[in-house]
Structures are given as structure tokens and as C-alpha cells.
Amino acid sequence: MSLLELKNVSKIYGPLKALDNVNLQVENGEWLAIMGPSGSGKSTMMNIIGCMDKPSLGEVILDGVDIAKESGKKLTEIRRDKIGLIFQQFHLVNYLTAVENVMVSQYYHSMPDEKEALEALERVGLKDRAKHLPSQLSGGEQQRVCIARALINHPEIVLADEPTGNLDEANENIVIDLFRQLHREGTTLIVVTHDPEVAEVAQRTVVLEHGRLVKEIMNESFET
Amino acid sequence: MFFRMIKGALFRQKSKMIMIAVTIALGSSLATAMLNIMLDVGDKVNQELKAYGANITVVPKENSVLDSLYDLDDGSETAAAHLKEEDLGKIKTIFWGFNILDFTPFVNTAVTLSDGSTAKLTGTWFNHHLALNTGEELDAGIHSLRSWWEIKNGQWLDEQKESIPANGALIGSALAERLGVNTGDTIEVKTAKGSQSLQIAGIYDAGGDEDEQLFTLLPVAQELAVAKGLIDSIEVSALTTPDNELARKAATKGPAALSPADYETWYCTAYVSSICYQIQEAIPDSVASAVRQVAESEGTILDKTQLLMILITILSLFGSALGISNLVTASVMERSNEIGLLKAIGARDYRISGIVLTEIMITAVVGGVAGYFMGYGFAQIIGHTVFASSIEMKPMVIPLVAVLIVIVTLAGSIPAIRMLLRLRPAEVLHGR
Ligand SMILES: Nc1ncnc2c1ncn2[C@@H]1O[C@H](COP(=O)(O)OP(=O)(O)OP(=O)(O)O)[C@@H](O)[C@H]1O
Numbered sequence: 001m002s003l004l005e006l007k008n009v010s011k012i013y014g015p016l017k018a019l020d021n022v023n024l025q026v027e028n029g030e031w032l033a034i035m036g037p038s039g040s041g042k043s044t045m046m047n048i049i050g051c052m053d054k055p056s057l058g059e060v061i062l063d064g065v066d067i068a069k070e071s072g073k074k075l076t077e078i079r080r081d082k083i084g085l086i087f088q089q090f091h092l093v094n095y096l097t098a099v100e101n102v103m104v105s106q107y108y109h110s111m112p113d114e115k116e117a118l119e120a121l122e123r124v125g126l127k128d129r130a131k132h133l134p135s136q137l138s139g140g141e142q143q144r145v146c147i148a149r150a151l152i153n154h155p156e157i158v159l160a161d162e163p164t165g166n167l168d169e170a171n172e173n174i175v176i177d178l179f180r181q182l183h184r185e186g187t188t189l190i191v192v193t194h195d196p197e198v199a200e201v202a203q204r205t206v207v208l209e210h211g212r213l214v215k216e217i218m219n220e221s222f223e224t
Numbered sequence: 225m226f227f228r229m230i231k232g233a234l235f236r237q238k239s240k241m242i243m244i245a246v247t248i249a250l251g252s253s254l255a256t257a258m259l260n261i262m263l264d265v266g267d268k269v270n271q272e273l274k275a276y277g278a279n280i281t282v283v284p285k286e287n288s289v290l291d292s293l294y295d296l297d298d299g300s301e302t303a304a305a306h307l308k309e310e311d312l313g314k315i316k317t318i319f320w321g322f323n324i325l326d327f328t329p330f331v332n333t334a335v336t337l338s339d340g341s342t343a344k345l346t347g348t349w350f351n352h353h354l355a356l357n358t359g360e361e362l363d364a365g366i367h368s369l370r371s372w373w374e375i376k377n378g379q380w381l382d383e384q385k386e387s388i389p390a391n392g393a394l395i396g397s398a399l400a401e402r403l404g405v406n407t408g409d410t411i412e413v414k415t416a417k418g419s420q421s422l423q424i425a426g427i428y429d430a431g432g433d434e435d436e437q438l439f440t441l442l443p444v445a446q447e448l449a450v451a452k453g454l455i456d457s458i459e460v461s462a463l464t465t466p467d468n469e470l471a472r473k474a475a476t477k478g479p480a481a482l483s484p485a486d487y488e489t490w491y492c493t494a495y496v497s498s499i500c501y502q503i504q505e506a507i508p509d510s511v512a513s514a515v516r517q518v519a520e521s522e523g524t525i526l527d528k529t530q531l532l533m534i535l536i537t538i539l540s541l542f543g544s545a546l547g548i549s550n551l552v553t554a555s556v557m558e559r560s561n562e563i564g565l566l567k568a569i570g571a572r573d574y575r576i577s578g579i580v581l582t583e584i585m586i587t588a589v590v591g592g593v594a595g596y597f598m599g600y601g602f603a604q605i606i607g608h609t610v611f612a613s614s615i616e617m618k619p620m621v622i623p624l625v626a627v628l629i630v631i632v633t634l635a636g637s638i639p640a641i642r643m644l645l646r647l648r649p650a651e652v653l654h655g656r
């Protein structure tokens with residue numbers, strides 16, 4: 001059984017169909033890229049998969065549970081336990097240090113553990129920046145803190161909405177390398193991107209247009 | 225972690241928190257000042273109102289009926305019955321003796337002046353020093369009971385001065401003008417019992433009938449009118465509790481009509497009627513009655529002052545609640561990204577609300593404590609400017625203010641918390 005399955009999913013805003021009858025399966029451990037022009041419904045789809053929004057129609061089955069039917073409280077639990085989120089705007093708590101920002105995620109999941117949080121920062125190459133506030137970090141460093149935070153509770157699935165949209169080439173490569181590592185460790189990855197280079201490194205790319213899935217490309221030269 | 229987050233939020237957003245604390249401090253200082261003044265003001269206002277004179281008069285039992293029937297109390301006739309001067313001190317020994325602020329005896333008589341006209345002469349205490357059997361000492365007399373008198377010329381008779389002339393007197397401004405006398409002059413007064421020359425120590429302006437009178441020392445009038453040791457009436461100024469249902473019942477039906485429990489309550493409350501009753505018990509063959517207007521207006525003025533203070537307190541707290549709600553809402557709005565993020569990574573609503581509320585409550589405590597001390601200052605300033613004395617800080621105000629601050633802060637945070645609960649992470653996190 002797939003880890004994630006969207007069946008005839010639509011999201012309707014008045015006259016607009018942000019998602020129009022989307023069907024998609026994502027296997028456990030897969031690395032999927034989603035591309036498409038602006039306004040094609042990529043973020044809408046990520047919000048639904050990430051349990052932050054509900055579809056107007058259709059089923060979204062994550063790990064055997066139809067999240068379209070769950071209550072807000074249950075969705076919060078699923079987000080907490082199964083999903084790691086990474087955004088284009090980094091979204092760190094600006095009055096907490098890097099390591100505290102990672103610990104916040106542990107705190108709401110189970111127990112904050114500073115040692116573990118520091119290890120996560122070390123993994124993204126930021127051990128020496130642990131005590132800095134977000135305002136004292138570069139964009140690339142902030143995004144790496146976000147990645148460390150997304151990974152700290154070992155989520156089954158990591159959702160990244162344009163994670164490299166605000167980064168330069170060098171930082172983009174660091175992030176891609178981190179995704180490679182995650183993939184090797186078996187984490188399922190869904191990455192929304194405008195950038196063909198970021199899409200190319202994924203196993204499979206799907207393209208959205210006007211809320212519809214119009215194309216699916218398998219990456220023949222995919223290497224782990 | 226909770227405390228690290230609180231600490232971060234408090235210390236790294238200092239200016240915002242200081243604004244909230246200042247708002248709360250203002251509310252709390254006003255509440256503190258007003259509540260303390262309100263609790264202390266009863267005494268203060270009563271002391272002020274004492275300036276308007278006595279609120280109880282005591283006359284001999286036999287005369288009281290005649291007096292009130294024919295209104296003979298104009299000094300034109302010498303009353304038939306008398307009270308004893310030696311009983312005066314007993315007024316301070318009643319159950320509510322502590323509430324007796326001042327009192328003075330009167331001996332009234334009509335005197336014939338040298339030009340053949342008549343005038344009323346009153347013998348009384350001016351500032352008589354009393355040493356009671358109980359060991360208590362006090363100064364009693366009309367100097368404080370007639371504090372509104374304006375001495376236009378000369379000065380008050382000071383009974384505690386060695387040099388006071390035994391025949392010293394104060395003369396009303398109207399009478400002095402009629403007779404053309406001045407301070408230092410002497411005038412002859414005559415009654416059936418004899419004559420006496422009075423030395424004018426001062427001229428007062430009372431703004432009423434008393435301007436046609438002479439006031440002299442008690443022994444002088446006793447000799448001219450009655451006899452040593454006898455007096456006609458007593459004026460008493462007492463602190464009283466405003467009348468309520470029970471007091472009115474006791475006043476109209478008499479204390480005997482009260483149930484034993486009611487009687488007990490009535491007797492042990494400083495109603496003007498129970499104080500009168502106790503004075504009658506203390507002074508044989510006397511009738512004590514309230515001078516209505518004064519006694520009642522004291523109560524109402526007090527009630528109105530306190531109502532005003534309560535309104536000011538409510539308004540100031542309402543103002544701070546509005547201020548807090550603005551500031552907290554603005555702060556939550558500013559932090560909507562952060563709150564959306566916390567929700568996205570799996571924080572439940574109550575945990576986020578808990579953090580925001582804890583931050584605000586800590587700020588409120590800081591502001592509240594600062595406000596309490598500011599309020600202490602305000603209370604003293606108001607006390608000194610309005611009542612010319614310091615305000616005693618009542619400990620019970622502290623929990624009261626604390627509870628009010630908590631309520632006001634929570635009430636002020638409601639809009640922000642509602643906003644926080646409504647906030648959906650999807651709407652803030654993708655940068656729309
Ligand atoms: N809450 C909403 N109410 C109304 N319309 C919405 C709402 N959210 C999204 N939309 C619309 O749905 C469509 C898809 O939006 P979405 O954010 O998913 O696009 P996107 O593919 O992520 O675009 P971009 O690449 O610019 O991020 C857009 O036309 C958008 O205006």
C-alpha cells in the first residue's frame with residue numbers, strides 16, 4: 001500500500017478550482033517533485049497533504065487514514081507525529097535561538113532534548129551557530145535550521161514548499177544534499193519547486209496546471 | 225522549554241511588554257489609589273463634615289417636650305430644668321465613645337445691654353481641656369464645632385492660656401456693629417440675677433443668627449443665668465454610620481420594638497440613633513436627638529463620594545482593559561507567523577494560548593506591582609491635596625487589586641486569544 005494516496009481530490013474556492021480532480025500515489029521512501037506555474041495549486045496541495053487544509057472533494061489517505069475526514073485535533077496530532085514541514089519563508093520563532101527553535105518542535109512532540117537538538121544542527125552544519133537568534137543568521141542558515149527542526153522528530157514524510165526559493169546557488173546545493181541524505185535514510189520527500197535543477201534530482205516529477213496533474217516524468221538517471 | 229519560550233518572548237520583545245506593563249500599571253495604580261481612598265475616606269469626609277457642626281443635641285428631659293412644642297429655645301426664657309456640668313465627661317464613656325469627636329455645653333440667657341436692648345448670651349467651652357476618669361484627655365468646645373466662624377477682629381478665646389480674662393467674650397459681627405464696639409472694649413450685660421462687664425476678645429462672623437449673639441465662658445453665664453454646675457444643653461459631634469432599614473426602624477418604633485438580635489446589632493453600630501440612645505443612658509434625665517440634616521447629609525455625601533470613586537475605578541480599569549486588548553491583539557497579530565508555525569509543527573491551541581497568556585500575566589504582575597506603589601503615591605498626593613492628611617493603606621486592597629488586575633488582563637486578552645484560535649496555519653505560512 002502507498003504511504004500517501006490522493007483520490008479525486010478537488011479544492012474549490014468559489015468559481016475557482018485550485019485543485020481539480022487530482023489523483024496521486026506516493027510510495028514510502030519516494031522522492032517526489034511537484035512543478036507548475038504560479039497559481040497552479042501546488043501550495044494548496046501541500047497544505048492538504050500537510051493536514052493544514054481539507055479538500056472540498058475526494059479522499060486523502062495518509063498511512064491508511066483518510067485525513068479529509070479527521071477532526072482538527074486529530075490533524076494536529078498527525079502533523080506533529082508524521083510530518084516535517086519546510087517553507088519558502090523560513091518561519092523561525094524570532095525570539096528563540098537556533099537550538100531553541102529546534103527544541104520547540106521536540107517540546108510539542110514529546111520532550112525537548114537539547115543534546116539531540118544540537119546533533120540535528122550539527123547535521124545541517126550549524127553546530128557553531130546554535131546560540132544565534134534567527135536575525136543573526138543568513139537566509140541559507142535559517143533554512144537549514146528549519147530543516148533541522150523538520151527532521152528532529154523523525155517524520156515519515158517531509159513536505160517542502162519551494163525550500164530553495166529564497167536561496168542562492170551554494171545554499172541550494174547544501175539543501176539538495178540534505179535531501180539526498182534524507183532520501184537515503186528512507187524518508188519520504190515531497191518538494192514543490194519552480195527550479196528545474198531541484199526537480200531533476202528527484203525520483204519523479206509531477207506537473208500541475210490549473211489545478212490538474214498534466215504530466216508525470218520519471219527520472220531515469222536518478223542516483224542515490 | 226515552556227519557560228525558555230516565555231523568557232525569550234519577554235526579554236527579547238521588551239518594548240512591547242513594557243507597554244503592556246505600563247498600561248496595567250496605570251490601571252492598577254488608579255484602582256489602588258481609589259480603593260484606599262475610598263476605604264479611608266469615610267473617616268476623612270466625616271472629619272471634614274465635622275466642620276459643619278454638631279449632629280446631636282442633648283437637652284434635659286423635661287424641657288425637650290416644651291421646647292419642641294413651642295420652640296422656646298431662643299434664650300428669652302430661662303429653662304426650668306438643667307443638666308449637670310459634671311456629667312459631661314460621661315459622653316466619652318459610652319460604647320461608641322471613640323466616635324464622639326467633640327462636644328460642648330451651653331447655658332443660654334437673655335441679657336439687657338447698656339442701651340436697653342436685649343441680646344442672647346451663651347456660655348460655653350471654647351477649647352476646654354478635659355481629663356477623664358478613664359485617663360483619656362481631650363480638648364472640647366466650640367472652637368472646632370464652629371470651625372466655619374470667621375474671626376474678623378481680635379481672636380478666639382483660648383481657655384488654655386493663663387492670661388485669659390475671666391470675663392472674656394466673643395461678639396457676633398451684627399451685634400458689634402449695632403453697638404459700635406470693638407475688640408478690647410467692655411460691655412455691660414444685666415439679667416435678673418445680676419450684672420457683669422464682658423471684655424470683647426474678638427468679633428466673629430458666623431453668617432447666621434449667631435451674629436446677633438454674645439459667647440462667653442461657661443462660669444460667667446452660669447452665674448448670670450442659672451447656678452454653678454448647671455447647663456442647658458450639649459452639642460455633640462459624632463462619627464456616624466449612614467442609616468439603613470434597621471436604624472430607621474429603631475428610630476421610629478423605638479429600640480424596645482427590636483428583636484434581641486436586631487437590638488444587639490443596632491446598639492453595636494454607630495448609627496446616630498444608637499449613639500443618641502447611649503448618651504441618654506449615660507447622662508441622667510436627658511434627651512439626645514439627631515440634628516437631622518447634618519446627620520443625614522453626612523451619610524449621603526459619603527455615599528456619593530464613594531460612588532464617584534467606584535465609578536472612577538471601574539472606568540480606569542475599563543480603560544486599561546481596552547488598552548491591553550489593543551496591545552495584546554496587535555502583538556498576536558504581529559506574531560501570527562510564529563503562531564501559525566507553532567500550530568503547523570503540532571502545538572495544540574491551548575498550549576499556544578497558555579504561552580501567550582502566561583507572558584501577559586507575568587507582564588501584568590510586574591505592571592500591577594509597580595502600579596500598586598504608584599497608586600500608593602497617588603493616594604498620598606490626593607490625601608494631602610484634598611484631605612490635608614495621609615491616606616492609610618489598607619492591606620485588603622492588595623488582594624482586591626490583584627483580582628481586579630487578573631480579571632482586567634484576562635478580559636483584555638480575550639480578543640487576542642480568539643484571534644489566535646481562529647488563525648489557520650495554511651493562511652500565514654505560505655506567504656500570502
Ligand atoms: N484561501 C484561498 N481563497 C481563495 N483562493 C485561494 C485561496 N488559497 C489559494 N487560492 C487560489 O488557488 C490558486 C492556487 O493557489 P496556490 O497557492 O496553491 O498556487 P501555487 O501553485 O502554490 O502558486 P505559487 O507558485 O505562486 O506559490 C490560486 O489561484 C490562488 O489564488
Ligand SMILES: [Mg+2]
Pocket residue numbers: 042043044161654
Ligand atoms: Mg505556492
